[in-house]
Amino acid sequence: MDDEKITENHAVDSSDANVNVDTLNDDGIQKKWYAVHTYSGFEDHVKLALEERIASSGLKKYFGDIIIPKEDVIEKNVKGGKKKVKRKFFPGYIFVNMNVNTDSWHLLKGTPKVTGFVGDQLNPMAVDESEMDKIIAQITEGIKRPKAKIEFSKGDIVKITEGPFSGFNGTIDDIKPDKSKLEVLVSIFGRATPVELDFTQVERN
Missing domain, CATH: 3.30.70.940 (NusG, N-terminal domain)
Known part of the structure; x- marks a missing residue:
């Protein structure tokens, strides 16, 4: 030194x-x-x-x-x-x-x-x-x-736990880590409808 x-x-x-x-x-x-x-x-x-x-x-x-x-x-x-x-x-x-x-x-x-x-x-x-x-x-x-914490992948099947769609299942179509949000395709009346949710509003099945 x-x-x-x-x-x-x-x-x-x-x-x-x-x-x-x-x-x-x-x-x-x-x-x-x-x-x-x-x-x-x-x-x-x-x-x-x-x-x-x-x-x-x-x-x-x-x-x-x-x-x-x-x-x-x-x-x-x-x-x-x-x-x-x-x-x-x-x-x-x-x-x-x-x-x-x-x-x-x-x-x-x-x-x-x-x-x-x-x-x-x-x-x-x-x-x-x-x-x-x-x-x-x-x-x-x-x-x-x-x-x-990001623990999801595109295509994952998740259950919505909060909000108006609570109890519905859906498929993750897009992940927005900068906003801590997911776009989930939810089947409503037989049609896949995109719903934007916080990471904390869903859980994996």
């Missing part, structure tokens, strides 16, 4: 004319977002451990938010029951807003279940700001509107 190289490349001088002032905290320390790889399934454990290590290290000024992008999805069990669960956008990754220098690099890398940064381990590659904006927008949208 070349400590001097890291310090030269990532310690930010507030006099640098190219630094965006909006990214500086009160100490004049610039932070960027970095994707950090973890053992899959241990993302929440790593976030908690890292927060505790930061709090006890005296290096809090080099760290900002730590996020695990998730969205709410609605899953249905075999009996047709529904439950809301959290689904990770990027299993095996957390996102850390930080200033990478010798001390902060070692603190993060020494956190249990962390395998490293995305990109060059000696010179981690920051996540592009526009990409991070999209990720944060996805999180916000997921909080506002829980999505149903």
Whole structure:
């Protein structure tokens, strides 16, 4: 580990004319977002451990938010029951807003279940700001509107459980994942009639 190289490349001088002032905290320390790889399934454990290590290290000024992008999805069990669960956008990754220098690099890398940064381990590659904006927008949208987990295929026979056609069977003709909706062909008076339904309004036979 070349400590001097890291310090030269990532310690930010507030006099640098190219630094965006909006990214500086009160100490004049610039932070960027970095994707950090973890053992899959241990993302929440790593976030908690890292927060505790930061709090006890005296290096809090080099760290900002730590996020695990998730969205709410609605899953249905075999009996047709529904439950809301959290689904990770990027299993095996957390996102850390930080200033990478010798001390902060070692603190993060020494956190249990962390395998490293995305990109060059000696010179981690920051996540592009526009990409991070999209990720944060996805999180916000997921909080506002829980999505149903896609568990259907075109041609599946389903039973409608809610709405005016409750109790009818139909065949899935189209799936609209962006709207969490299905187009189901329902036989009404002997004719196949397309009906648009939410994922949560049907269950597989």
